[in-house]
Amino acid sequence: MNKTPRIIFIMDPIESLLPKKDTTIGMMMGAVSLNLPIYYTKQESIYLLEGVVQTTAQEITLHTKGDNQLKSLEDWYSLKPSENLVFGPNDIVLQRKDPPFNMHYIHTTYLLELMEKQGSLICNRPDSLRDCNEKMFTTWFPELCPPTLVTSQSHHIKAFIEKHHDTIVKPLDGMGGSSIFRVVEKDANLNVILETLTEHNTTSIMVQRYIPEIKQGDKRIILINGKPAPYLLARVPAENETRGNLAAGATGVVQELSENDQRICDTLGPELVKRGLYFVGLDVIGNYLTEINVTSPTGIRQIDDEKGTFLGKDIIEALLVEWKKGA
Known part of the structure; x- marks a missing residue:
């Protein structure tokens, strides 16, 4: 095994990402700041041939200024020619394909499990991606839910x-x-x-x-290997709207965690770690847990921009610690 792993992102078409706020790009910048090579592939490019999982991928070059900022929002990356990659113990694989969570996604988790068998570290763990429905998983913690x-x-x-x-x-x-x-x-x-x-x-x-406290925002709390980031992103609904989703017009406001937010994180953290859920976004309204986002959590760039954090780097560093355990 090489001492430097490849970081492979399974994601939506790279040209569809929003460079100002996309969390996947923040994670890419984190990997680049650690001098790790990053690769881009799509869910439909992964295949199994004679028992071996592999994919067609392209190495990415990010056009950055400093560790955590892009030079341009228009011309922010370039791709090297496609190559065939065989997944192995030198790979950290991040499943960043946005839902819908459909049968194609389920089938991909089977391939991700075989990647694990080939020695790759997968974020998040494939069986947990399947088992932990983002709404139903909250019901494991009824004392925290409305x-x-x-x-x-x-x-x-x-x-x-x-x-x-x-x-x-x-x-x-x-x-x-x-x-x-x-x-x-x-x-x-x-x-x-x-x-x-x-x-x-x-x-x-x-x-x-x-929960009437939705008017103060649907709080997105980022957990990295079971530990919360120091700030959260409260998504305040638009006027005459009950949904605290940025996609539904909500406004993001960065805040510190409350004592109750921390209590929720302390309760969930050990279970998330046990399930290999390295990167999770909790949704909290008022004092209540409403969702546990495990498939493709977002929100780190808004926090980084306002508070000067580098959560993308924190995530990659946490995965490196896990990867070295298996080295």
Whole structure:
């Protein structure tokens, strides 16, 4: 094994990234600052041939000024010619493909597990990517969550709404605030919302008591190998909006963690480490945990820009520690 690992990013098309705020780019800059070679490949480029997982990839050169800043938002990278890579013990592989979490993604996790067998370190661990649904995983920690119901049956949902009066209804596989509804008692659209989300009582969804503190922001807390970053990104909803998602027009505000935020991190940290979830984004509203983002967490660039941190480098350094354990 070489002393310097390759850092391989499995990601969306590189030209689609937003260079000002994309977390994957922040992680790339972290690797470059540590003099590590970085490679770009796509989920559909990974293949198994005669028992060996490999891919077509391109080495990336970032055009940076200093460790944590791009020279330009237009011309920020260049790619070397494509080459075939066989995954092995000299690789740290970051699965940064954005959801949707579909069967293609599931099949990719099987290939990622075989990469592990070939000696690569995978972030996050493939079986945990599969097992830890970003909404359902919160239910392992009911003491941290608002009152919650998961069901496909409308009569259970209506009883829950009658009890709690003001609720949030959302699919288990959504992202970016899509298909999230605030529903109150006697909502004229209740039946059609439930018919649509549950696909006529055949698909489970999540219902939670509405948390009014959403007006102060949906807090994104970054955990690196079970430890929280020193600051969080509170996503404050736009006017007349209940969703604290940047994709839904929310405004990001960087804050320090509260005592309760730290308590949530202390509770979750050991379980995340045990599951090989090296890079996680918690969503916290008020005092309640609402999501545990494991597939492709975001938010580090906004924190870095305001506070001068370098979370992308912190993530890569943490992965290097794990990689050296297997060296």
